[in-house]
Amino acid sequence: MWNNFALRQIGRQLTGLLVLLFFVSVAAFVLVRLLPGDAATAYLNSINAPLTEEAIEEVEKELGLDAPLPVQYGKWMIQVFKGDLGFSYQTGRPVTEELSEDLRYTGALALTALGWVLVLSLILGTFSAGHSGGAVDMMIRIFTFLGSAMPKFWLGFLAVSLFSLRWKLLPVQGAATWKHLILPSLTLACSYIATYTKLLRNSILEVQSSPFVLHARSRGFSKRFVLVRHVIPNAMTPVFTTLGLHLGGILSGSVIVENVFAWPGLGRMCVDAVAARNYPMIQGYILLLSVIFVTANMLCDLACAAFHPRLRAGGRT
Amino acid sequence: MRKRGRKVTAACCAGCLTFLAAACLLAPVLSSCDPNLVNPLKKFAGMSREHPLGTDYLGRDLLARLLWGGRNTLGYAAAVTAVSAVIGTGVGMISGFLGGAADRLLMRGSDVLRAFPGVVLVLIIVSILGAGIGNVCIALLLTRWIWYARMARNLTREELSRPSILAGRLAGSGWGAILIHHVFPAILPQMLSVLSVDFGGALLSISGYSFLGLGILPPEPEWGMMISDGRSYMDKPGMMFWPGICILIVVISVNVLGDLLRDILEEKRT
Numbered sequence: 001m002w003n004n005f006a007l008r009q010i011g012r013q014l015t016g017l018l019v020l021l022f023f024v025s026v027a028a029f030v031l032v033r034l035l036p037g038d039a040a041t042a043y044l045n046s047i048n049a050p051l052t053e054e055a056i057e058e059v060e061k062e063l064g065l066d067a068p069l070p071v072q073y074g075k076w077m078i079q080v081f082k083g084d085l086g087f088s089y090q091t092g093r094p095v096t097e098e099l100s101e102d103l104r105y106t107g108a109l110a111l112t113a114l115g116w117v118l119v120l121s122l123i124l125g126t127f128s129a130g131h132s133g134g135a136v137d138m139m140i141r142i143f144t145f146l147g148s149a150m151p152k153f154w155l156g157f158l159a160v161s162l163f164s165l166r167w168k169l170l171p172v173q174g175a176a177t178w179k180h181l182i183l184p185s186l187t188l189a190c191s192y193i194a195t196y197t198k199l200l201r202n203s204i205l206e207v208q209s210s211p212f213v214l215h216a217r218s219r220g221f222s223k224r225f226v227l228v229r230h231v232i233p234n235a236m237t238p239v240f241t242t243l244g245l246h247l248g249g250i251l252s253g254s255v256i257v258e259n260v261f262a263w264p265g266l267g268r269m270c271v272d273a274v275a276a277r278n279y280p281m282i283q284g285y286i287l288l289l290s291v292i293f294v295t296a297n298m299l300c301d302l303a304c305a306a307f308h309p310r311l312r313a314g315g316r317t
Numbered sequence: 318m319r320k321r322g323r324k325v326t327a328a329c330c331a332g333c334l335t336f337l338a339a340a341c342l343l344a345p346v347l348s349s350c351d352p353n354l355v356n357p358l359k360k361f362a363g364m365s366r367e368h369p370l371g372t373d374y375l376g377r378d379l380l381a382r383l384l385w386g387g388r389n390t391l392g393y394a395a396a397v398t399a400v401s402a403v404i405g406t407g408v409g410m411i412s413g414f415l416g417g418a419a420d421r422l423l424m425r426g427s428d429v430l431r432a433f434p435g436v437v438l439v440l441i442i443v444s445i446l447g448a449g450i451g452n453v454c455i456a457l458l459l460t461r462w463i464w465y466a467r468m469a470r471n472l473t474r475e476e477l478s479r480p481s482i483l484a485g486r487l488a489g490s491g492w493g494a495i496l497i498h499h500v501f502p503a504i505l506p507q508m509l510s511v512l513s514v515d516f517g518g519a520l521l522s523i524s525g526y527s528f529l530g531l532g533i534l535p536p537e538p539e540w541g542m543m544i545s546d547g548r549s550y551m552d553k554p555g556m557m558f559w560p561g562i563c564i565l566i567v568v569i570s571v572n573v574l575g576d577l578l579r580d581i582l583e584e585k586r587t
Contacts, residue, residue, distance in 0.1 A: 157551070165551060255436050
């Protein structure tokens with residue numbers, strides 16, 4: 001089942017991702033060490049202590065800032081693994097605590113958006129392929145062009161002014177109920193729905209013209225049965241293999257969408273943190289996002305290998 | 318019929334792009350207003366002869382801001398795309414030609430970086446160097462060139478395996494001449510179709526980061542930032558509408574042009 005080729009491939013991808021994670025962690029470490037005003041003053045500021053020379057020296061010793069940089073990095077990594085990322089300058093609360101609160105909101109937003117993408121692009125793509133060349137197809141294709149070109153921040157405001165301000169159907173901003181989730185998640189999903197609709201349309205058309213479909217039809221299975229049972233599952237393959245590719249984009253996009261809808265997630269927090277020069281929070285965000293990205297990508301690779309024997313064998317059938 | 322439809326679509330898109338770009342370049346001629354001139358007496362003025370699109374919340378002329386903002390948005394997007402395309406194509410061609418360890422490293426690097434959230438890189442650079450459009454452009458360049466490199470590398474390898482290259486070698490051409498005179502012209506159309514779509518992505522990124530307040534800093538106009546300015550005045554849709562529609566038109570046009578070019582190339586191949 002799992003031959004060497006597939007394992008090597010996955011191992012390779014894994015080392016690459018871990019190397020990336022290492023570089024990001026070095027960048028995050030350097031970020032706080034390069035502070036305008038060094039780490040010791042920043043620390044004293046964060047606990048509202050007076051900035052005397054003795055105090056700075058003492059803190060430097062206490063924080064181990066006199067040690068060589070690689071040693072400091074090692075010590076810092078150990079702290080990170082223990083879940084200690086320091087304190088937010090803005091609120092004085094532990095960074096880990098704040099991040100985990102915000103992560104729930106961003107997670108809800110991103111997963112809902114992902115759900116929209118899968119469901120809506122499947123429906124639209126199937127319709128588009130089914131009516132290939134017709135008016136429905138034309139309309140869906142126009143949507144895919146519009147959707148992928150629409151700036152998220154503009155689309156969000158358009159949606160708010162129509163659905164919230166004019167028709168008063170949905171709340172404007174915030175995150176109190178499930179209704180608050182609808183507009184942000186759809187805004188985030190829109191460009192990916194467009195991309196995947198296009199992808200699925202082409203993929204369904206391609207699968208439909210393959211001989212096994214003709215065979216199934218000639219055996220007397222109905223068109224719908226063949227479509228649902230054989231064509232769509234096969235046509236979904238490129239969707240799953242490219243989902244990992246768009247993950248980074250969804251996470252980046254959530255920053256903009258969260259800012260438009262005042263959604264209290266990671267993206268909004270980090271833009272606030274940049275404006276306030278809240279370095280521990282920025283550092284935490286960078287690390288957390290990279291870890292999420294790397295883990296999800298690995299899971300995606302593994303899932304693809306597990307579900308598609310052809311890929312597992314490295315393209316040899 | 319199909320061919321004619323294509324020509325019409327391509328002409329429409331190219332026309333829209335030329336029109337917008339020319340309007341932005343001619344900003345000083347088309348609008349006599351200073352885009353940053355604040356006039357508290359004329360807040361939210363409607364359309365008039367003096368202010369064809371009205372004014373914003375500080376009484377600044379919207380048409381002037383739109384045109385000057387377009388210079389920033391389009392200019393920086395074009396700069397980022399051009400630089401990353403040149404670097405990427407160069408590196409990709411050399412890597413495809415040389416092969417070996419450097420080539421493998423490039424492919425592995427692009428495998429890993431291909432989906433990395435761009436916002437993380439922008440945040441790292443903006444936190445170290447400070448907010449500003451130059452720093453955002455650096456961050457965008459760092460991730461974008463690798464796409465061109467990957468594409469150029471694959472195309473170069475494909476071209477190099479053609480018999481005509483061998484013939485060129487037998488005729489006494491050096492590898493440098495072959496790369497410049499034979500491989501580059503052959504891969505250029507494909508690279509242009511990638512470039513066209515990528516320009517749209519770069520534009521969305523630049524206006525997106527400016528929207529977040531990380532890119533172009535006020536009072537300098539920029540389309541994404543103008544939309545951000547309009548967010549507090551949702552009852553005055555003009556402030557947000559015009560820059561948004563401009564972004565939409567540009568991005569759709571370059572996407573359609575890129576797709577058309579790719580379709581034509583694919584048909585030629587088969």
